Amino acid sequence: MRVGFLNVNWADILDVFLVSVLLYQVYILVRGSIASRVFLGYLFVYVFYLVVKGLGLGLLTAILQYFMGVGAVALIVIFQQEIRRFLLIIGKSTIHTNNGFLKKILRNSVLDVQSKDLRDIVEASKAIAANFTGALIVVNKRDDLSKFIETGELLDARMSKPLLVSLFNQYSELHDGAIVIVDGRIKAARCVLPVADGVDVPSSLGFRHRAAMGMSEATDAVVIVISEQTGRISVAVEGELHGNIPINELQNRLEEYLSSDVQRMPK
Ligand SMILES: Nc1ncnc2c1ncn2[C@@H]1O[C@H](COP(=O)(O)OP(=O)(O)OP(=O)(O)O)[C@@H](O)[C@H]1O
Numbered sequence: 513m514r515v516g517f518l519n520v521n522w523a524d525i526l527d528v529f530l531v532s533v534l535l536y537q538v539y540i541l542v543r544g545s546i547a548s549r550v551f552l553g554y555l556f557v558y559v560f561y562l563v564v565k566g567l568g569l570g571l572l573t574a575i576l577q578y579f580m581g582v583g584a585v586a587l588i589v590i591f592q593q594e595i596r597r598f599l600l601i602i603g604k605s606t607i608h609t610n611n612g613f614l615k616k617i618l619r620n621s622v623l624d625v626q627s628k629d630l631r632d633i634v635e636a637s638k639a640i641a642a643n644f645t646g647a648l649i650v651v652n653k654r655d656d657l658s659k660f661i662e663t664g665e666l667l668d669a670r671m672s673k674p675l676l677v678s679l680f681n682q683y684s685e686l687h688d689g690a691i692v693i694v695d696g697r698i699k700a701a702r703c704v705l706p707v708a709d710g711v712d713v714p715s716s717l718g719f720r721h722r723a724a725m726g727m728s729e730a731t732d733a734v735v736i737v738i739s740e741q742t743g744r745i746s747v748a749v750e751g752e753l754h755g756n757i758p759i760n761e762l763q764n765r766l767e768e769y770l771s772s773d774v775q776r777m778p779k
Pocket residue numbers: 646647648687688689690703704705706707717718719720721722723738739740741742
């Protein structure tokens with residue numbers, strides 16, 4: 513088939529499709545992390561190398577070629593976490609499971625958490641806020657949250673309001689840190705989240721709220737934060753904190769945030 517002055521065959525189309533899928537997966541894995549900058553830097557050097565090679569600058573081409581060879585090894589070391597997660601996703605997923613690899617790539621709707629689960633989260637938030645207990649609840653969207661789950665105590669429990677409330681009870685050994693919910697299951701408790709420290713973070717904010725902002729900045733997850741001091745419920749999404757949300761609005765707001773599909777720029 514001819515497209516303009518190009519001769520394109522099915523193998524070319526398949527090739528471009530597979531490379532796009534691969535680059536998209538790499539982007540999903542590294543976005544929001546420091547690794548994304550390294551990845552972009554390496555890509556920039558590679559494009560520069562192609563230009564230099566095209567211009568026939570032999571010496572510079574040889575130097576860049578050597579640099580990229582060493583860089584490839586360095587990339588494997590720098591990206592070891594991401595590579596591990598990538599292989600885990602492939603290993604765990606089949607097209608037939610709910611978490612299918614293709615579904616993760618192709619789906620547009622990201623609202624995996626059911627209304628009943630959201631109701632449990634809202635009811636639990638209401639009870640926790642009424643008792644002036646602090647809480648931090650992370651609800652996943654599309655990003656893989658394994659590296660945050662690994663920092664806490666693995667539970668993989670069915671969603672329930674009583675369980676959520678008791679996990680944050682101040683006498684519970686698991687009350688500190690955050691709970692991470694993935695596809696409607698309580699995956700882990702006592703998780704450590706990244707803390708937001710940018711210039712746009714109000715200095716009056718405590719660490720619970722900063723962690724909520726940091727997590728929603730680093731991933732596409734939606735984070736509910738309940739203040740121990742004021743009993744106020746806030747929700748962090750895409751790095752922004754929406755403060756003091758009335759309990760009767762919480763479910764709608766969560767549904768809205770969890771189903772919106774804004775593509776964030778990598779930090
Ligand atoms: N990086 C973090 N990851 C997970 N949880 C955190 C993190 N930082 C703080 N927390 C939680 O927040 C608690 C401390 O909250 P702190 O009082 O500093 O925050 P705050 O935003 O003022 O909240 P509050 O209004 O509830 O006091 C810790 O005991 C811990 O449970």
